[in-house]
Amino acid sequence: MPENQKQPEAVRIADTVATDMGTQIDSPLNTGVVGAAAIPGVGTPSPVGGRLRDFWRIVTVNRKVTIGFFIIVFFVLVSIFGPLLVHQDPNALSNETLMPPSAQHWLGTTQTGQDVFAQLVYGTQSSIFWGFLTGVAVTIISLVIGLAAGYFGGVVDDIISLFTNIFILIPGLPLALVLAAFFPFKGLITVSLVIIITGWPWNARVIRAQTLSMRNRDFVESARANGENIWRILFSEILPNEISIIMAGLIGAVISAIVTSVGLQFIGLGKATDVTWGTMLYLAQNGDALFLGAWWWIIPPGLCVAFVAAALSLINYGVDEVANPKLRSEPQPKKVKAKLAAKAEKNEKAVA
Numbered sequence: 001m002p003e004n005q006k007q008p009e010a011v012r013i014a015d016t017v018a019t020d021m022g023t024q025i026d027s028p029l030n031t032g033v034v035g036a037a038a039i040p041g042v043g044t045p046s047p048v049g050g051r052l053r054d055f056w057r058i059v060t061v062n063r064k065v066t067i068g069f070f071i072i073v074f075f076v077l078v079s080i081f082g083p084l085l086v087h088q089d090p091n092a093l094s095n096e097t098l099m100p101p102s103a104q105h106w107l108g109t110t111q112t113g114q115d116v117f118a119q120l121v122y123g124t125q126s127s128i129f130w131g132f133l134t135g136v137a138v139t140i141i142s143l144v145i146g147l148a149a150g151y152f153g154g155v156v157d158d159i160i161s162l163f164t165n166i167f168i169l170i171p172g173l174p175l176a177l178v179l180a181a182f183f184p185f186k187g188l189i190t191v192s193l194v195i196i197i198t199g200w201p202w203n204a205r206v207i208r209a210q211t212l213s214m215r216n217r218d219f220v221e222s223a224r225a226n227g228e229n230i231w232r233i234l235f236s237e238i239l240p241n242e243i244s245i246i247m248a249g250l251i252g253a254v255i256s257a258i259v260t261s262v263g264l265q266f267i268g269l270g271k272a273t274d275v276t277w278g279t280m281l282y283l284a285q286n287g288d289a290l291f292l293g294a295w296w297w298i299i300p301p302g303l304c305v306a307f308v309a310a311a312l313s314l315i316n317y318g319v320d321e322v323a324n325p326k327l328r329s330e331p332q333p334k335k336v337k338a339k340l341a342a343k344a345e346k347n348e349k350a351v352a
Contacts, residue, residue, distance in 0.1 A: 062322050068314030075308055079128040082121035090119040090275045098294050108296035111287040120300050122275040126188065127258060128308070130276075134192045134199075134261070135254030141196065142203035142253075143246060147234050149204070150211025161208070167201040176260065180269040187271040191261045199256055203249040210245055214238050244319070251316045255309050262305050277301040 059069050094113030101108045107116035149160040179194045180186075214220060215238070223233045239246075264270060265278025272279055284298040 058322070062318035064314040064318030064321070066318075068311040068318065071307055071311035072315070075124060075128055075304070075311075078121060079125040083125055086118050086121045088115055088118040090114065090122045091273065098292060098297075101296050107300055108294070110283065110297055111289075111292075111294075116280075116297055116300065119275055119280055120277075120304065123277045123280055123301060124304060126274065126276045127261070127278070127304075130188050130192055131258035131261060131308075132254055134195050134257035135250060137192075137196050138199045138253040138257065139203060139246065139250045141200040142249060143207055143239075145200065146204040146207025147211050147238065150208040151215050151230075151234060151238065153212070153215070157208075160204075164201045164204055164208075167198070168205070172198045173260075173263075176264065177267075177269070180264050186269065188261075188274055188276070191264050191270055192257075194264065195257050195260050199253060199260075203253065206245060206249065207242060210242050211238060214241060247319065248316055251312050251319075255312045258305065259309060277305055 058065070060066055091114060094109070096105070096109050097111055097113045099105055099109040105115050105117065107120060109115055110119075145160055145164070149157045149164075176194045176198045179197060180190060183190045183194070220233060220237055223237050228237075261270075261276070262278035262281065265274075265276055266281045266285070268282055270276070270279055270282070272283065278301075280301040281298060284294070284301075287294075287297070289295070289297040
């Protein structure tokens with residue numbers, strides 16, 4: 001080997017020791033392929049595969065998260081593929097009125113002969129889409145306002161906090177009712193705008209408080225000293241440390257958006273021709289479904305709302321338990337117990 005290609009003595013000794021242990025240390029001077037990549041037919045794990053494994057580990061680490069996740073996945077799949085499989089107009093009228101569930105009409109029909117199953121599938125699409133879209137919009141507004149108020153402080157914080165406190169002091173539901181009643185047009189967009197206007201203050205206040213506690217920490221001061229711009233400090237330094245709070249706020253905002261939209265539509269502040277869970281309940285109430293014994297008309301949309309809200313709540317509680325060990329109530333998996341026992345035994349031997 002030429003002199004200029006010889007490895008330094010320290011690297012050569014380290015590689016020799018590591019080879020004896022069954023591994024090899026990579027160094028800038030060692031370009032050989034070692035490990036799984038050197039085995040024919042086996043490649044190095046891709047970053048995408050690693051992210052998918054991490055995501056699956058998060059989903060399966062807690063039973064509440066697992067149950068809630070699969071319930072939400074089911075409803076999302078129904079909202080995406082359901083309308084493609086149900087080849088029937090949910091608003092189509094027929095002479096088969098108030099028919100109980102049968103092979104022809106899986107969930108029966110309404111007072112005007114509309115198929116309840118078709119309405120439920122199309123209503124799932126509308127309710128899930130607009131619920132998640134509204135929840136994301138509420139979270140983005142809360143995030144921007146909370147970060148700005150917490151980071152800039154001073155007059156900016158005082159003005160933003162004034163408006164936030166005003167919206168917090170005004171009861172959300174009465175304000176939503178007034179706004180929805182006086183909007184010049186009705187529909188899903190109106191309901192979504194009403195929820196966005198009334199739903200942002202609480203999350204914004206939480207994010208502001210968290211940002212206030214972080215703006216003077218060492219890593220933020222270091223970023224300022226290095227000349228980083230404000231946007232980079234906010235979204236690259238502070239924001240990643242608030243992900244858990246933001247995700248909890250997002251889940252809560254989606255739950256609130258779905259439940260509030262169903263409530264506003266149920267009392268008649270939505271558009272009756274829009275096929276959603278709320279309008280199904282509104283029409284069932286106006287059609288005296290309970291008095292007529294048409295349970296199949298009112299129970300399915302109510303169960304859908306309950307299942308989605310419960311699933312998102314389970315995910316929220318499960319994430320809290322994962323993030324905060326004090327809240328954990330589930331038994332640890334066997335693998336974790338074995339690792340902890342092995343670690344404790346190793347510590348005892350080291351002390352001895």
